[in-house]
Amino acid sequence: xxxxxxxxxxxxxxxxxxxxxxxxxxxxxxxxxxxxxxxxxxxxxxxxxxxxxxxxxxxxxxxxxxxxxxxxxxxxxxxxxxxxxxxxxxxxxxxxxxxxxxxxxxxxxxxxxxxxxxxxxxxxxxxxxxxxxxxxxxxxxxxxxxxxxxxxxxxxxxxxxxxxxxxxxxxxxxxxxxxxxxxxxxxxxxxxxxxxxxxxxxxxxxxxxxxxxxxxxxxxxxxxxxxxxxxxxxxxxxxxxxxxxxxxxxxxxxxxxxxxxxxxxxxxxxxxxxxxxxxxxxxxxxxxxxxxxxxxxxxxxxxxxxxxxxxxxxxxxxxxxxxxxxxxxxxxxxxxxxxxxxxxxxxxxxxxxxxxxxxxxxxxx
Amino acid sequence: xxxxxxxxxxxxxxxxxxxxxxxxxxxxxxxxxxxxxxxxxxxxxxxxxxxxxxxxxxxxxxxxxxxxxxxxxxxxxxxxxxxxxxxxxxxxxxxxxxxxxxxxxxxxxxxxxxxxxxxxxxxxxxxxxxxxxxxxxxxxxxxxxxxxxxxxxxxxxxxxxxxxxxxxxxxxxxxxxxxxxxxxxxxxxxxxxxxxxxxxxxxxxxxxxxxxxxxxxxxxxxxxxxxxxxxxxxxxxxxxxxxxxxxxxxxxxxxxxxxxxxxxxxxxxxxxxxxxxxxxxxxxxxxxxxxxxxxxxxxxxxxxxxxxxxxxxxxxxxxxxxxxxxxxxxxxxxxxxxxxxxxxxxxxxxxxxxxxxxxxxxxxx
Numbered sequence: 001x002x003x004x005x006x007x008x009x010x011x012x013x014x015x016x017x018x019x020x021x022x023x024x025x026x027x028x029x030x031x032x033x034x035x036x037x038x039x040x041x042x043x044x045x046x047x048x049x050x051x052x053x054x055x056x057x058x059x060x061x062x063x064x065x066x067x068x069x070x071x072x073x074x075x076x077x078x079x080x081x082x083x084x085x086x087x088x089x090x091x092x093x094x095x096x097x098x099x100x101x102x103x104x105x106x107x108x109x110x111x112x113x114x115x116x117x118x119x120x121x122x123x124x125x126x127x128x129x130x131x132x133x134x135x136x137x138x139x140x141x142x143x144x145x146x147x148x149x150x151x152x153x154x155x156x157x158x159x160x161x162x163x164x165x166x167x168x169x170x171x172x173x174x175x176x177x178x179x180x181x182x183x184x185x186x187x188x189x190x191x192x193x194x195x196x197x198x199x200x201x202x203x204x205x206x207x208x209x210x211x212x213x214x215x216x217x218x219x220x221x222x223x224x225x226x227x228x229x230x231x232x233x234x235x236x237x238x239x240x241x242x243x244x245x246x247x248x249x250x251x252x253x254x255x256x257x258x259x260x261x262x263x264x265x266x267x268x269x270x271x272x273x274x275x276x277x278x279x280x281x282x283x284x285x286x287x288x289x290x291x292x293x294x295x296x297x298x299x300x301x302x303x304x305x306x307x308x309x310x311x312x313x314x315x316x317x318x319x320x321x322x323x324x325x326x327x328x329x330x331x332x333x334x335x336x337x338x339x340x341x342x343x344x345x346x347x348x349x350x351x352x353x354x355x356x357x358x359x360x361x362x363x364x365x
Numbered sequence: 366x367x368x369x370x371x372x373x374x375x376x377x378x379x380x381x382x383x384x385x386x387x388x389x390x391x392x393x394x395x396x397x398x399x400x401x402x403x404x405x406x407x408x409x410x411x412x413x414x415x416x417x418x419x420x421x422x423x424x425x426x427x428x429x430x431x432x433x434x435x436x437x438x439x440x441x442x443x444x445x446x447x448x449x450x451x452x453x454x455x456x457x458x459x460x461x462x463x464x465x466x467x468x469x470x471x472x473x474x475x476x477x478x479x480x481x482x483x484x485x486x487x488x489x490x491x492x493x494x495x496x497x498x499x500x501x502x503x504x505x506x507x508x509x510x511x512x513x514x515x516x517x518x519x520x521x522x523x524x525x526x527x528x529x530x531x532x533x534x535x536x537x538x539x540x541x542x543x544x545x546x547x548x549x550x551x552x553x554x555x556x557x558x559x560x561x562x563x564x565x566x567x568x569x570x571x572x573x574x575x576x577x578x579x580x581x582x583x584x585x586x587x588x589x590x591x592x593x594x595x596x597x598x599x600x601x602x603x604x605x606x607x608x609x610x611x612x613x614x615x616x617x618x619x620x621x622x623x624x625x626x627x628x629x630x631x632x633x634x635x636x637x638x639x640x641x642x643x644x645x646x647x648x649x650x651x652x653x654x655x656x657x658x659x660x661x662x663x664x665x666x667x668x669x670x671x672x673x674x675x676x677x678x679x680x681x682x683x684x685x686x687x688x689x690x691x692x693x694x695x696x697x698x699x700x701x702x703x704x705x706x707x708x709x710x711x712x713x714x715x716x717x718x719x720x721x722x723x724x725x726x727x728x729x730x
Contacts, residue, residue, distance in 0.1 A: 081649075194455065
């Protein structure tokens, strides 16, 4: 049994579950950390039980005589020294990194009918987006604006200057290379936006053109390879904010962010890579040299064939992928051919919430 | 005249403005950095002129004989050693930090009619959000869902689990303390979301209750004070991811992010502070002690009366503020009184884009 007197008092008190400290209706904390007495200390600890009979310990606090009741199970799980807690699912620690051969046995996919009717299928599909970075829904109705309905099965559409949805097809006067028949090498979308859209959906309505195959690359995996092979290049790309920019008649977006975003613990958390929209870096010459050496090295890695998963979208397919992690690509296609995708952006925190609620409901059954 | 041969060759070539390198229709780069020859070097430089007669230099590249034409004005502005470039406007470097007395002469505000009809008034209001973190629009029509129209004057609404908009008034079974009459101390919204909504709008429809005054605190300013007064506490808050969480029947959101987010250059970029939704930290005891000491110190700073700007929203006011920087607060109000705000979230990159286009149009006149 862990001694409560060795637990940090402000931490322990901040987690008091009593109804004066925490709103029983919504679990929100009702006091400010600054409301606690500066001389806060555990005055006494008693073995006791919760209202429903579970073993617990009651702490009497000095100097304010507040009383807190902690179930033993909570203490065992949370006191310092307890097993590590899961993160928020967003860094490399919570992902399964992959190269293309990971999917030799097949893509992570789900049938639309099963996805919409069976919570287990839906949970598996959403889990795949969190863990692998993508899922392919098959048999999605081929109709205009359906992609928005797909997004709404797990979250909220992120509207941008491209609209609620965007049309990926050949346009007469394109404001973006995506809207031509050109080859597009692996990239993340909208790095010039901050916050960047964390999820992208691409729904295939027609794909009868010669070419126009799709590719996905795990940017976290590529960044981890770079870290292993060239730590200096990796370090440079985590530290230099790259000036991404996009402008058309009605828009002028800019975001200065590193190509490899890491969290305070140094874990890979966000990739931005887009040759089309990287602007002019302004640095001393030696730092420019270091950046370009690292950028080229990372670019080489991202183009390695064994990292890129190739497949072809057919009408009724809807690809959902993590735009902070996966890079997507497509081969060139004949502009005379008929190829039409509808795309939309959404956010991964909403998807993770939907999955958590699905799991909660499953475990309550 | 700067010598081009001393400019980093990959950097210079990456900025080649020729139509083979950059799509003249949209400015997007047409080549990959990995397409450039590994032995890239400047073979020759010639003084010349652009098509419209401006002085320029032509670079002939080895080994591929590509030719790039750089206007002298571009070189003067961008070559290493040129004056520092502006950032993306999101860090402390691009902000005017403030304490409450900054506004003794009045709040940054704009009249709705002028805002919607005069581009200069609109530009000044949007600039105030970027620079000071907020603006108050006065005389906004007092009608249901008007807050969404306000958001659409500069960007896109960010829909969340609270809906397209949320009602701030007393509710019978609130899932959030905001929907009671309780005092709410300075906080940022939705720290359990990632990406967090970067802008918040609050549109006052009724405020006839006793109490319910508003407050704003510049979180960047408070963080800068903490850095000056207690560098160790500041460092701790930039390095420890805090587990923010929110759950109700349909939602289970979590984000593990530091209270003070910094960019790779160490500049303050994002504040998350919300006592209600900070969960249970899982760290060794000594790190918990350090975190709580720093958290209390920052909390004390944020509650200093001289930092908090107090004012009262009246019907027709719409406050727009940077939710990554400013903390907002309200005094308690009588639940019997009539107080009703409608709120919405949006994103600041879209607002900055709208401002940039307004300025471009102004300077073209």
